[in-house]
Amino acid sequence: MNPVNFDISDIKLADAGKQRINWADSEMPVLASIRERFAKEQPFSGQTVAACMHITTETANLLRALKAGGAKVVACASNPLSTQDDVAASLVKHDEISIFAIRGESQEVYVSHIDSVLDEVPTITMDDGCDLVTRLHTVRKTNISQVIGGTEETTTGVIRLRAMEVDGALEFPIVAVNDADTKHMFDNRYGTGQSTLDGVIRATNVLLAGQVVVVAGYGYCGKGVASRARGMGAQVVVTEIDPIKALEAVMDGFRVEPMAIAAKEGDIFITVTGNRDVIVEDHFRVMKDGAILANSGHFDIEIDLKALERLASGERRRMVRPMVEEFLIDGDSGPIKIRVLAEGRLVNLGAAEGHPAAVMDMSFANQALAAEWVVKNSQTLKSKVYDVPREIDDEVAKLKLASMGISIDILTDIQQEYLTSWNHA
Structure with a gap:
């Protein structure tokens, strides 16, 4: 031993x-x-x-x-x-x-x-x-x-x-x-971007092209997810609470909306905010039938799972694929099936390899x-x-x-002196 x-x-x-x-x-x-x-x-x-x-x-x-x-x-x-x-x-x-x-x-x-x-x-x-x-x-x-x-x-x-x-x-x-x-400029953006979508695809086998993907949060992780989703043909909507990050998302070519509006439009939702209660009961009730919810923030509190469990109490929740649990709830316009990936935990590690x-x-x-x-x-x-x-x-x-076999230039002494002086003409 x-x-x-x-x-x-x-x-x-x-x-x-x-x-x-x-x-x-x-x-x-x-x-x-x-x-x-x-x-x-x-x-x-x-x-x-x-x-x-x-x-x-x-x-x-x-x-x-x-x-x-x-x-x-x-x-x-x-x-x-x-x-x-x-x-x-x-x-x-x-x-x-x-x-x-x-x-x-x-x-x-x-x-x-x-x-x-x-x-x-x-x-x-x-x-x-x-x-x-x-x-x-x-x-x-x-x-x-x-x-x-x-x-x-x-x-x-x-x-x-x-x-x-x-x-x-x-x-x-x-x-x-x-x-x-x-x-954060590489792991959070390129790592989270690729591994999150890898987790969503492994769990669901869904085609991203043509889907409306709602990305909650536009920090480095959100930027990575949004960029990769768009690269695979998705229509990407970003939700934010920070006006500067929201403006950046707009300038990057994404549609920016409050979650209350995006909830009605999204096919796939991915939370990457690091905060709690990003998607809650009012959002669940207006979602499309078959909406997919995934989280790539650290803890399983970005999606209000307790509210979802309450709405789908009894026999109205079931595992439909490994790492995919389906909740049948009464929405504002009728019954809605909502599919949660990896128990609302990190989808890139729960359903993929990180x-x-x-x-x-x-x-x-x-x-x-x-x-x-x-x-x-x-x-x-x-x-x-x-x-x-x-x-x-x-x-x-x-x-x-x-x-990677890549070399870069090095400042000359004159260039270095120029960058550290203030009295050059």
Whole structure:
């Protein structure tokens, strides 16, 4: 038996998981180069890294890089539907990394797995949605004194953390990896755009061409979804609450409407706001028969599922395909079938495989380097949310370009001097 604690679905899946992890690794050259350096320098010697993240092939390669750097690594899922069970098994068997994650686990098991990770007494946290850090700051406060810092991967998590900082509740430094340019400009836009539509198509086999796709939210994730949906022939409607983002969507050529109007027109709805109650009962009642609802925001609260369950109580809800649940409700103009994908959770992970490895290469390179920065600077960091240092962001971009065989120009000394002076004629 492996000398690590774990709770996974089936250890027999390990060999299949290893093949898929290696496949992803071949698409992640930046992280591979960092792993190679970590193995030589051992920057995490003596550290215990606790990660609450999607247990996918890409995450596996991040965890392997941290272990190569000398860390004891423990991990749990950041979403009950995002675990790839074969990957979890491979990490336990082949890498001797403690994993507490089972695809489809209940909310109770999900929370118990977070506690199992915290039982390993982490010194560094890696979060994807802030659930681990929230647990540390509420139920498991006795573990905080051991933590020197952490990182956060998502927009939702960073919003939570900044609110904690403002309230004076944050008790250790966190690096907002999500806000790095080489993360949100690529992972959020290109990764979410492609993987979300991949999830919708895998779940439904629907033809996007000619459909009216309503995208709720026009941040980087929404931009990616809207762009890719249009590229596949859909008519895209954007809903927003931010006037600047709404204006940007208009200038990008999309129709912008309130959800109350868009609800009557959409064939497919995709929420990517990071907020709650984006699609609610009044919207359900006016939707087209057969409307498809998907969420690609971090938590399952963007679609008001409790209201939908109440409207379709009794025998009027059923599974019609894997990851597709149909609700029959009484709409304003008669009966309406509404189809919800992946339980309203992240559709790109619940119904597909998440972001492509090539884009996660940059995100997880940022995670690894940000964690190393925390270790190096732990004595001087304060309990606040830090941006990823610019030199890390630039280094990740340079490494990615090099891996793609792309070179760029470099400023001459004269050009550099011109850009940093004010008295040139």
